[in-house]
Amino acid sequence: MATTITLLWAQDRSGAIGRANTIPWHVPEDMRRFRELTGTHPVVMGRKTWESLPDRFRPLPNRRNVVITRSAALDAAGAEIVHTLDDALELITGPVTVIGGGQIYEVAMTSATHLRVTEIDMLVESADTFAPEIDPYVWDTSDTGEWQTSSTGTRYRFVDYVRHALVRG
Ligand SMILES: NC(=O)c1ccc[n+]([C@@H]2O[C@H](COP(=O)([O-])OP(=O)(O)OC[C@H]3O[C@@H](n4cnc5c(N)ncnc54)[C@H](OP(=O)(O)O)[C@@H]3O)[C@@H](O)[C@H]2O)c1
Incomplete structure (x- = not known):
């Protein structure tokens, strides 16, 4: 069974995380943090996020890739297929990172223990996928990073959250 359940995403100022099954910005520093935090x-x-990964990163290397789908016929070479989030969490021992997308974050918010959010200082036009609401009655901010400027010119910062119950017992 999964121990810590971390949801990891990047969002714009309106909470947008995606458009047309892609991530609508390029912030290599955030990709680097993704690699560091997910590690092995x-x-x-979700199935759509799996399909949005570039071929060369699918499956994400050196770790188990678990894909949630309602389909009985999904062909996802290199991934383990499950049909519910609970099945995914049962399958895994130790820490797990939920990496999207919008539908799966929504489902996972009730079991998540930690959120690691990259705030992207832009407003994406025509976004179609959004992060879940972070309820301040449920989540404490554990770390708010300084605003930084990416090599691509986009401003961003990292904000981490921990579920109240974990810090207050
Ligand atoms: N900014 C970020 O950090 C970030 C991170 C990840 C993804 N994204 C973006 O998010 C978008 C994709 O997100 P999305 O919300 O459209 O899709 P998603 O959450 O990646 O996947 C949705 C799919 O997951 C399966 N699913 C969802 N809920 C389920 C449930 N309760 N039980 C069983 N299966 C379930 C279904 O697959 P089937 O249809 O196969 O049944 C559904 O179509 C893309 O634009 C992607 O680039 C952004």
Whole structure:
């Protein structure tokens, strides 16, 4: 069974995370943080996020890739297929990172223990996928990073959250 369940995403100022099954910005520093934080731990994702990964990163290397789908016929070479989030969490021992997308974050918010959010200082036009609401009655901010400027010119910062119950017992 998964121990810590971290949801990891990047969002714009309106909470947008995606458009047309892509991530609508390029911030290599955030990609680097993604690699550092997910490490070799198992990752869980929805079928659409799996399909949005570039071929050369699918499956994400050196870790278990678990894909959630309602389909009985999904062909996802290199991934383990499950049909519910609970099945995914049962499959995994130790820390797990949920890496999207919008539908799966929404489902996973009730079991998540930690959120690691990259705030991207832009407003994406025609976004079609959004991060879940972070309820301040449920989540404490554990770390708010300084605003930084990417090599691509985009401003961003990292904000981490921990579920209240974990810090207050
Ligand atoms: N900015 C970020 O950090 C970030 C991170 C990840 C993804 N994204 C973006 O998010 C978008 C994709 O997100 P999305 O919300 O459209 O899709 P998603 O959450 O990646 O995947 C949705 C799919 O997951 C399966 N699913 C969802 N809920 C389920 C449930 N309760 N039980 C069983 N299966 C379930 C279904 O697959 P089937 O249809 O196969 O049944 C559904 O179509 C893309 O634009 C991607 O680039 C952004």
